[in-house]
Structure formats: C-alpha cells, structure tokens
Amino acid sequence: MDLQIDQKFVDEIRSRMEPSCVLLNEPMREHTTFHIGGPADVLIFPTSMEDVSFVFQCLKKHGIPFVILGNGSNVLVLDKGIRGAVIKFNSLFSAIEKKGNILKAGAGALLSDIAKFAAEKGLSGMEFACGIPGSIGGAVFMNAGAYDGEMKQVVSLVRAISPEGKTVHFAADHLEFGYRHSIFQENGCAICEVELTLVPGAVQDIEEKMAGFTKRRESKQPLEMPSAGSTFKRPEGYYAGTLIEQTGLKGFTVGGAQISEKHAGFVVNTGSATAADVLELIRQVQQCVFDKHQVKLFPEVRVLGEKD
Structure with missing residues (x-):
C-alpha cells in the first residue's frame, strides 16, 4: 500500500535513529501476540527516553497521530492497519x-x-x-x-x-x-x-509460588495458540469464561477466530483469523451470553487501527 504519512517526518526521525528502529508499512501481525493486523504507516522502536521525547516533538510538529504499544499482548489491530505512527517498546528498552x-x-x-x-x-x-x-x-x-x-x-x-x-x-x-x-x-x-x-x-x-502459578496457567489457558490474552473484562459477580462455556460456545468459530476449547474466556487465532473475524465472534458471544444470562460482556482487548 502507499505510505500515508509525511515523508519529512520519516526523514527527520531517521536522521536520529538507527534504520532498524524505523520501519515503514510494517505488518502489525508481526508485532502482536494475536498475529493479526494490517500495516502501520511507520513503526518506531525507541531505545531511550530521549528518543521518545524527540519522536513526540516530531509527531506534534508534523501533526501525526500515534499509538503506543508494549508487547502487543492485549490488542487487536484492525485489518486496514494503523494510520500514523506506532511507538513500540521492546527489548531495546x-x-x-x-x-x-x-x-x-x-x-x-x-x-x-x-x-x-x-x-x-x-x-x-x-x-x-x-x-x-x-x-x-x-x-x-x-x-x-x-x-x-x-x-x-x-x-x-x-x-x-x-x-x-x-x-x-x-x-x-x-x-x-x-x-x-x-x-x-x-x-x-x-x-x-x-x-x-x-x-x-x-x-x-x-520460585515455588511462581511455579504453582505457571502450572495452573499452562493447564487451563490456550498458551499454544495466538491470542490477545483474556478477551473479556470480568462482569461483576461472574466469570466471563464460565458464562461463555455455560452458553455452549466453547469451540465456536467465525472464520479463523475461535472461542478456545481449553478456556472459553480466550479468543484464539486458529491460523488465518482476521480482525473482522474476531470482532464478529466477540459480537455474537456478547449477544448469546446476554440472551441466556442477561449479563453484558465488555472486551478487555484494545482495538486499534483504521476502521472501515
């Protein structure tokens, strides 16, 4: 796709930062644990607080919108990607x-x-x-x-x-x-x-306490499949996963997105899921759970990117 960002901004950022720290039209599926998402106009990896300050000043100067990401583990990037800049903190920071x-x-x-x-x-x-x-x-x-x-x-x-x-x-x-x-x-x-x-x-x-938590997590959560972690916030007085399972939706799929067969509180990517698949799955789960239990579920996952 064509770059939808001011080239002067890109040149200014690249004048200070290493080439490997400034990527253009970078697929966000490579930078989220869901392995879903279209390209970001520019993806920036700061290595210091001075870098972040410099980037923010450039963003403001050129009027460019931005998103800040950590490990990309609690986000769903939409299929059209993210316009503007993504600042991602990784192992360099x-x-x-x-x-x-x-x-x-x-x-x-x-x-x-x-x-x-x-x-x-x-x-x-x-x-x-x-x-x-x-x-x-x-x-x-x-x-x-x-x-x-x-x-x-x-x-x-x-x-x-x-x-x-x-x-x-x-x-x-x-x-x-x-x-x-x-x-x-x-x-x-x-x-x-x-x-x-x-x-x-x-x-x-x-270490024993951590080992116990790890064992519980590995036995109950679908760690072997791409996901954004727990998909829904906990509704007061309930557990989202339990409500979804009681609604009979374990394993329910829309396209490549699936309610995990291991833990119903997780939406997983079976290999080819799009953001549209995930959002439709979430919508249907919300409707089914409300119809059966009169409880509203709200996503915990942050949705980022250009909407249709």
Whole structure:
C-alpha cells in the first residue's frame, strides 16, 4: 500500500535513529501476540527516553497521530492497519535494575523477565505476573493482574514522556489505578520506566509460588495458540469464561477466530483469523451470553487501527 504519512517526518526521525528502529508499512501481525493486523504507516522502536521525547516533538510538529504499544499482548489491530505512527517498546528498552527493595524496569521489559529477576534477588510481590504475556509498560497502562495480584500493589513510581515531549513523573497515588485502568489511558503519556517496590522473601518460596502459578496457567489457558490474552473484562459477580462455556460456545468459530476449547474466556487465532473475524465472534458471544444470562460482556482487548 502507499505510505500515508509525511515523508519529512520519516526523514527527520531517521536522521536520529538507527534504520532498524524505523520501519515503514510494517505488518502489525508481526508485532502482536494475536498475529493479526494490517500495516502501520511507520513503526518506531525507541531505545531511550530521549528518543521518545524527540519522536513526540516530531509527531506534534508534523501533526501525526500515534499509538503506543508494549508487547502487543492485549490488542487487536484492525485489518486496514494503523494510520500514523506506532511507538513500540521492546527489548531495546528493557533494562532491569535493583536498588534495595526497588526494581527499576524499562517499559519494554517483559513481566516474566521481571518476575524471574525479582525472584533471583529474593524480592517478592511480582509472582502473580510471571505468566502474563506482556511488558511492564503495557501492564501499568492496563493495571494488569492475575491470581489476586495487580500492578497497583507494586508500582511506586512511573517516569513518562508527555505528548509535548516533556519528562513527567507519576507517584503511585496519582496513577488512578482501577480494574484494568490507569491514568495513561487518558493522558496520552508514554510510560518509559517503572519502579516497583517489593518485599524481601526466600528465593525458594518465591520460585515455588511462581511455579504453582505457571502450572495452573499452562493447564487451563490456550498458551499454544495466538491470542490477545483474556478477551473479556470480568462482569461483576461472574466469570466471563464460565458464562461463555455455560452458553455452549466453547469451540465456536467465525472464520479463523475461535472461542478456545481449553478456556472459553480466550479468543484464539486458529491460523488465518482476521480482525473482522474476531470482532464478529466477540459480537455474537456478547449477544448469546446476554440472551441466556442477561449479563453484558465488555472486551478487555484494545482495538486499534483504521476502521472501515
């Protein structure tokens, strides 16, 4: 497809960043855990907070819309792709450091790596996140959680870049954490570094707890198939997966999208799913569950990209 972005912007970004960090017309299916999505006009991988500040200033200067991504594990990119820029934090922005009981992690650091690092250092508090397939930046953005743990329990400080390119700090009490919510869903800032305040613990106890969570996750969730993780938010008083299973929809398919036969709370890509398949499947599941249980299900997955 033709590039739908200002070439002057591309040239300006490339004047500062490595060629491998600025990709044009890049298929987003290669950068999401769902393995679904059309091309982004430009995909940028920052390596420092200075990079992020520079990119944001260029975006504002040229009037270009943007999307920020972590590991791409909780998103569905539409089939037409994403117009404008995608800023993706990956392994180039993933350093993890320890100072006392505090870990500092770059936004692209994977939760599994942080949990493992914390365990090795005898720090407890991140065990719940050991199997969540996301980055710390995305986890803070969504206040990710599992097994009665949430990011809000451990995050003490976030360093971010504002849409104007300024460095801003957010203490824990200013993050507006709620169920799958943080202030970053409204303020447009890019999460760059996260500080986690943990508590000392015995390495063996921490590792045993993580091993238990991993065993539970592997036995119940369709980790062997591409997905965006849990598809629906938990309705108050219910579990989405249980409602869907009780509605008889386990294994239900639309095109290449399927309600997992292993866990009904997951929509999986059987190999050829389009975003349109996933959205239609979600729509039909919502309707069927409401007809049977009078409970409304709302997607947890973020939908990004150009609509028809």
